[in-house]
Amino acid sequence: MKKLVIMMMLLAFVGVNVAFAADSYTYENSKGNITFNHKAHQERLGDCAKCHEGEPAKIEVDKDFGHNTCKACHKEMNGPTKCNDCHKK
Numbered sequence: 001m002k003k004l005v006i007m008m009m010l011l012a013f014v015g016v017n018v019a020f021a022a023d024s025y026t027y028e029n030s031k032g033n034i035t036f037n038h039k040a041h042q043e044r045l046g047d048c049a050k051c052h053e054g055e056p057a058k059i060e061v062d063k064d065f066g067h068n069t070c071k072a073c074h075k076e077m078n079g080p081t082k083c084n085d086c087h088k089k
Ligand code: HEC
Pocket: 018, 019, 020, 021, 022, 025, 038, 041, 042, 045, 046, 047, 048, 049, 050, 051, 052, 056, 057, 058, 059, 060, 061
């Protein structure tokens, strides 16, 4: 019984580590800072695989990702595509 409780606690701990992402991320940028609301995107898109390959983990968000992945999907799904929709001064 004790072993089972410890196992469950370990599993819960690992689960939290694997699934953790901040609600939102801000990227400081010369063109204007960008705020990416991860939680809102998760909820509206449902499918993690829209952005993550395999097990969801950290993604390096750079200009390429921003303009290819982020903006490309916005074009397809009528999301924001104007420069200052993403870059806020
Ligand atoms: C619209 C794209 C998108 C969707 C959909 C999405 N994510 Fe993410 N996720 C990102 C980006 C971008 C990052 C990297 C943020 C950063 O660190 O700058 C990220 C980071 C993460 C991280 C790593 C957090 C860290 O800092 O180590 C986890 C875990 C994660 N996402 C889980 C999920 C899960 C689970 C789902 C589905 C329920 C999901 N994501 C859906 C874009 C997305």
